[in-house]
Amino acid sequence: MQLKVYTIDGRGEPTRLLFLIHGYSANEFHLASYGPLIDPAARFLVAAPRGPLHIPTDGAAWWDLDLDTFEFDYSLLSGSLSALDRSIDQLCAERGMDRSQAVIGGFSQGAALALVLGFRAGASPLAGVVCLSGFVLEPHLIDWDVRANQQVPVFVGHGDNDPFLGTDRLEQTLSMLGEGGVHVESHRYPIGHDICLDELVQLGAWLSAR
Secondary structure, eight states: OOOOEEEEOOSSOOOEEEEEEOOTTOOHHHHHTTHHHHOTTOOEEEEEEOOSEEETTTEEESSEEOTTTOOEEGGGHHHHHHHHHHHHHHHHHHHTOOGGGEEEEEETHHHHHHHHHHHBTTOOOOSEEEEESOOOOOTTTOOBOGGGGTTSOEEEEEETTOSSSOHHHHHHHHHHHHHTTOOEEEEEESOSSSOOHHHHHHHHHHHHTO
């Protein structure tokens, strides 16, 4: 599986990688469009991959779900993770960077994947992980080893009125990271399954310290 990766070039000479993974039915431009806003100093190369599963009309996903039952079909999960790993390695090699200079983030499905890329067993240390309206994948799907990378900081943002991923999923994420000794900056917002301006402002401040 080879992923299409959109990059925002022409913003100086970035020394960091900001790798943003979209959610279900979005595309590579969704989170990338926020890149210049949350990184006005242009320290990061903003890169955003497109998921392998096509969702009409111009959306994509990393694994499928039944919109009637909200049940997940994880058959693409392993391939998506492998493809994301290769894309990150390729970007780092092309730009003369190391994974320790990368912040990996995502929204919803993408946030779940960002957590995996940061904290599964054998994961390489990152500069940070961003989890926006995300969730933790079940242990039978992922071999978690959070303590091994407990030095990796995490930004978590979640809507109090999220109809798809309630605050119980937020608490599950915070519990896993907290038990692993990870430093988490967590914020809740009066929104649904979405991203708001206050969230982007606080994310930008957090990112500036990475």
